[in-house]
Amino acid sequence: MFHALVSIKQVPDTTNIRIDPETNNLIRQGVPTILNPYDAHAVAAAVEWKRKLNGKVTIITMGPPAAITSLRECIEMGADRAILISDRAFAGADTWATSYVLTEVIQAVHKEDPLDLIFFGKQAIDGDTAQVGPGVAVRLDLPVVTYAVKIHEVNTAEKFVVIERKTESRNEVIKAKLPAVMTCEKEIADIPYASLPDLVYSLRYEPEVWTTEGPITFDPAQLGLKGSPTTVFRTGTPEKHKAGEVLKTAETGVDVAVKTAFDKILEVEGVASMLGVQR
Amino acid sequence: MSTKEKLTFDVIVVGAGLAGSAAAAIAARNGLSVAMIERGQTPGSKNYFGGALYTHSLLEIYPDLWDRKPPLERPVTESGFWFLSKDGMVRATVQGGKMQNDPIDAYVALRAKFDAWWAEQAKKEGVFIIPKTVVVDFIREDEKVVGVITDRPDGEIYAPVVIICEGVNNLLTQKLGLAKHDLKAHASALAVKQLISMPAETINARFGLPSNEHGLAASVMGDVSMGLPGLGFLYTGVDSVSVGVGVTLEALTKAGIKPYELLQRYLNHPMIAPMIAGGRLMEYGAHIIPEGGWTTMPKLYTDGALVAGDAASMVNALHWEGTNMAIMAGKAAGETAVEAHQKRDFSAKSLSAYRARLDKTFVMTDLHQYRNLSHFLKSRPDFMNTYPAFLNDALGMFFSGFGKPKKQLYKDILRSLTDRRPLVKAAGDMIAFGRTIMGF
């Protein structure tokens, strides 16, 4: 039977986020939290394939108790089981410590019920690191396909998957051995609109809660702040782009305006060599 | 997991606004199973108002209100009218005295925060909230309402009583034939509002508020509505100011004025602009107010269904009372549903107890008393421009007429009225106004 796991995160809705202009801190107060949008599409893809292959989808998240709302949303989309990994000891974890905890949990789930595909969103919109998915893949020693836009085929009998991924210049179609890890773009699948009974079921669903007390054990040294080698010194808003120069053709004439614009483009690093133009 | 069992509750409430969460809470508190269906992502996410909430109505549902820590902004410790002329303003506001009642009678609030909390209280009573779902129609058996149909696949849900708290855009109320027609342009005000954020200290300084525990609610008349039947408002939150203006749809259309132009003009008024200068625009929104009140009120009950709040036109536009009417009506509807379950009778006759309950409250008596108000304001535009301007002139002359013979001053003041409106007409206006608000 096909078994997929999706690892999700509840994040502040950054479209609603404000930054304190003096301290540069995020004002989180009153900002609604949502299921990380890329994760939502990853769940949609997992559910789509579970329906095709008559399988099962398990959702996990490490986060505060309030993340139950996002887990319920995954159940609403059609996932079968949800696990909240929540404990004070996990607080302050960076991507390294987070991937440790997730790896332990994924291995435990895998032992109970072997996994074929492990999904992540391509990144969380609050941190934008895109490190957790690949980090887990490395710890599990599994193949990882990042920036996935389409699953062409899942073959559980012959144990392989064919995934299309996006790069800056082109798309690549990759065949990987199962089990595999993938991180997803939004194109991977459309969010389904749940039926009323499914929605009602999800609103009543109580996720399992895993803590440091069980059902599995973690190495305390690798948890939370203690297990996190990275520290963030400073965050800030990037400088705004300066307004461009405006040339009025009535004043400069068309030739000068075009030439000035063209020269500016050539000044951009790499453009001249790409176009084969001598400067 | 998609079990095909019929979803059944004792009561369905449509809409998690002020009326809905009140009705649902009362029904659930009395042991009924209640589903409250809301189209927004969360309760409150779609809702918008001025505005102030009235303490009496909140206490009516939750006597232990203060222990529950409601997310209110500032108490209203100063309240009144601001009369705008083109370039001036007369303020008639009251503070101290009854504005210091314990508890204070009105609180400024922001709906997104408040409605979420209001629904959370209902959830604590046992209400099952179904968000992100739109009710589109009713399930009927022998002409009786026995449930609702939502926009989701397999979207039927059953209950012997449905309480419709869908707000001003009352499509479902119309679908049941309780409301005979769509919103009427002359009886619906389009209100536009900006929420402007400013540091609390700036608000305190600019509005003369001694601390964050003091707040202002102003109804603004005169130049704010460009002479059209309408009112402006300004409310102070903790670190935000709500400023807006509402004018009837009919007048807006006739005058060919776009609502945001009206608001922009108000915000640029020389008396208003400095109050909000440097603030940051947080939200811009528009919402309809069903100002028709009594005259546009639908029938309030039928077999298996009740209507409460804006959906039933329960707004007193002059006093900005809508939330408290919605809550009181929600309560009465909830109680009626409980009683109907005890009697196991969900017929229109049984549910008419709702109307009888409401008739005993200020909701019905006030709406009846003010029934001619929207017609009055439409037919006497002088209240929107002439009198506010005269008031500014009169006080302006009085307080600048130094070193002038006072006899002449009073003559001038009187002339500034009679130039605008003959005395007899003015007297007639005042009497008519008195009759209108007294409900004769």
Ligand SMILES: Cc1cc2nc3c(=O)[nH]c(=O)nc-3n(C[C@H](O)[C@H](O)[C@H](O)COP(=O)(O)OP(=O)(O)OC[C@H]3O[C@@H](n4cnc5c(N)ncnc54)[C@H](O)[C@@H]3O)c2cc1C
């Ligand atoms: C600009 C402005 C200022 C105001 N100022 C004040 C003030 O200061 N004081 C005051 O007391 N009143 C004020 N009012 C009036 C007050 O806001 C309303 O009277 C009050 O909100 C009515 O409450 P309600 O519960 O009936 O409707 P609403 O609060 O509108 O709630 C209706 C709910 O139903 C949901 N819904 C609608 N249709 C469906 C459907 N088909 N399926 C599922 N859900 C649905 C909506 O999403 C919404 O949550 C103001 C109004 C405006 C527009």
